[in-house]
Amino acid sequence: MTAKKKAHLLGFVQHGVNSHATGMWRHPKDKINWDWTKPAYWQHMARTMERGLFDAMFIADELAPYNNWEGSSDATVKYAVQCPVHEPSTIVPIITTATKHLGVGVTLSTAFEHPYSMVRRLSSLDHLSSGRVAWNVVSSYSKSEWDAYGADMTARSGRYERMEEYMELCYQLWDSWSPDAIIADRESGIYADISKVKEVHFDGEFFRSHGRSFVAPSPQGRPVLWQAGSSDRGRDFAAKHAEAIFAVHPNVDRMREYSDDLTNRLETRFNRKPGSVKKIYGVQTVVGLTRSEAQEKYERIRECIPLEGALAWISGHFGPDFSKYKLDDIVQNIEIPGIQGLFDSIIYAKGGAPVTVKEAALIYAEGMGMPRLIGTPKDIADQLEHFLDEGGADGFMLAATYTPGCFEEFADLVVPELQRRGRFRTEYAGPTLRENLLQH
Structure with missing residues (x-):
């Protein structure tokens, strides 16, 4: 008899007043009695x-208030649409010193930071x-x-x-x-064997770097790598690099299609072992x-909302200024330059039936x-078993609604079931995130 697949769970939040359910700060x-800007809440x-x-805990991020709607960020700020949001990596030590096993995935963009400083930050x-620690590469x-x-x-x-x-x-x-580069010989005064600390000489089309990494090997060597590729090129990138892939699909058929692909x-393309990359799907409970x-x-x-x-x-997420469309226009007829995979979740939200701009906004x-x-x-x-077995x-x-209550309820009611x-x-399987993520 084949053993039942055990689920992995992550809490999906932002380091802000509101995460992925718009208007929850009003709930x-x-x-209640928590201040999201203070360590005690986290x-x-x-x-x-x-x-x-x-x-x-998976911390999503956005680097600036969305400004597509009417060519301004006014509505984003006015209604706290993922705004204000603080820098995600700053709360990692707060979270991990309060726990022994829980990992933290941080979303950090490659667009405006050099790889050298990214490596230094994540290794630290x-x-x-x-x-x-995990890095959601975006x-x-x-x-x-x-x-x-x-x-x-x-x-x-x-890109x-x-x-x-x-x-x-x-x-x-x-x-x-090298793992054995640090000697720390007090008698000789030699701390590191320089023959085992390579100097990197990198001259690429986009980046250059000449020097040694400033951070000794961390417990995981590299952070766990997360990705959310959804386009054809994005799926290849995710399949090549990620140890866990996050995707949003509105139903089990779309999950299965993505999983099989x-x-x-x-x-076949990247010769990776079955089970070495986890497919994690978004749900809201x-x-x-x-x-x-x-x-x-x-x-x-x-x-x-x-x-x-x-x-x-x-x-902001999809690119067009939807103020230029009527509320009853059909979104399937609108060209989208932004996150195509997430837009697909809207297109198929009604099983492929037409979705209006108003419906799309409220569903999203x-x-x-x-x-x-x-x-x-x-x-x-x-439902979760159905998604595990059939999707x-x-x-x-797990996308947050009102916090911390939504996670308290899930941990205390659904997890035991x-x-x-x-x-x-x-x-838990072990002390590192990678060990727990790969746990069967």
Whole structure:
């Protein structure tokens, strides 16, 4: 008898007042007696996720307020559409000193930071966390980010060539110290064997670097690498580099299609072993002790969404200024230069039926087009099992609604139900994030 696949879980948040459900700061249960700008809030969130045996807290990011809607960031700021947002890596030590096993995935863009400083930062965080850091590798996609940095937005077609070179330099820097390079011989005064600390000489089309990495090997050697490639080129990049791939699909059929495609790329194009890359799909859960209680909670969440804020968000994520379209225009007829994979989650939100601009904004504002699982712990466990068995999922990214309550409810109600079914771990595999992520 084949053993049942056990799910991996991650909490999906931003280092900000509001994450991936627009308007949640208005919710009567959101951050009661908590200040999201203070360490205590993040420590509590981390301990909650660790109590639920989550792999990691995954911190999404955006580098500047979206400014596509009506050519301004006014609506983004006015309605707290993922704004304000603080720098994600700053809370890694706060989270990891409050926990023993929980990992932290940080989203950091390759667009405006040199690989040398990126390697130094991530290796430093891996040391401070005892090997519990992941890097979600992204290139900046929104106009607002390029405007804020005073740079001309690069063509989408050339971004992956640049990212490939970026990663190659990062790998050379991470691998430049041999594991036994540090001698620390007090008698001779020699701390490191220089023959085992390579000097990197890199001259690429986009980057140059000549020197030794400034950081000795960290517990994981390299951070765990995450990616969310959705286009054809993006899927290849993810299949080549990532140890976990995050995707948003509105239903099990789309999950299965993506899973099969990624598995084929992993095995045939990049010769990677089965099970070595985890496919993590986004879901949003609303848990109640009864179905009617869960439905009431869901309706309250929807009531918090401001339409203009929702429209500003899809403008920022997908590229067009949706103020130039009518609310009843069909989004399938609109060309999208932004995140195509997430836009697909909107296109198929109604099973392929036409979706209006208004519907798209409100659906996306609930949780980026992720499947919404609303019901009792048993109902939600049923759906997650379905996604594991029929959709090819290895785990789930749980999008926040009101915090910290949504994660408290999942950890205390849904996790025990998954454990009873043999679909979730009862203890961590080891001290590092990579060990826990690869746990079967």
